[in-house]
Amino acid sequence: MTQTLLITGASTGIGAATARAAAEAGWQVALLARSQDELDSLAGEIGERALALPCDVTDRAALNAAVDRAVDHFGGLDAVFANAGKGVSSPGIEQGVPAEWDEMIQLNVMAVLSTAHATLPHLRKTKGHFVVTGSKAGRDHLKGSVYGATKWFVHGLAGNLAEEMREWGGRCTVISPGMVDTPFFDEPKPGKIQPGDVANAVIFAISQPETAAVREIHIMPTG
Secondary structure (H helix, E strand, O other), rough: OEEEEEEEEOOOOOOOOOOHHHOOOOOEEEEEOOOHHHHHHHHHHHHOOOOEEEOOOHHHHHHHHHHHHHHHHHOOOOOOEEEEOOOOOOOOHHHHHHHHHHHHHHHHHHHHHHHHHHHHHHHHHHEEEEEEEEOOOOOOOOOOOHHHHHHHHHHHHHHHHHHHHHHHOOOEEEEEEOEEEOOOOOOOOOOEOOOOHHHHHHHHHOOOOOOOOOOOOOOOOOO
């Protein structure tokens, strides 16, 4: 039976690489991101296994509608990868820009919660898997990093959600990479972790047998 993975932040970087890897592994993929052109291009590349669902995941109504469309189209959800996230251009707290924090927290914190809230009823039916993108910044104390603090939230949430899902046979994994060569950064980072490396970790986590719950995968660049 073909399984379905829903991915947020699916248009570029880690999300797009995971969509390609999942489709290659036999999964159907529901692709959520704001950029319709990029999603359509990715879905066209993958083919009939993919469904492009352009939406802003910080808009709860739009997110709920996209999840419903994915379930209607594919018949259910077996896994979810809450990958959408962003940083800020003004680092630090004293010199930070609160408006940037608001936007980041809406995406890195509230959208992750909303994604879990919208998809857990469907994952319960399949004893499914919720995966979320954390960060090395969510494991270390970094000077004045509000971004890092949002990832500390993600790591804490993932552990708490794993305990909640465990009650009905579900699983939750946080993927914790160091620096990844993605559009998140203004300049390419070819010597760092590649999006495909993180995608491989996601596929590993969601492919484990029922007896194994991979709670966290921490990835660091070799260079």
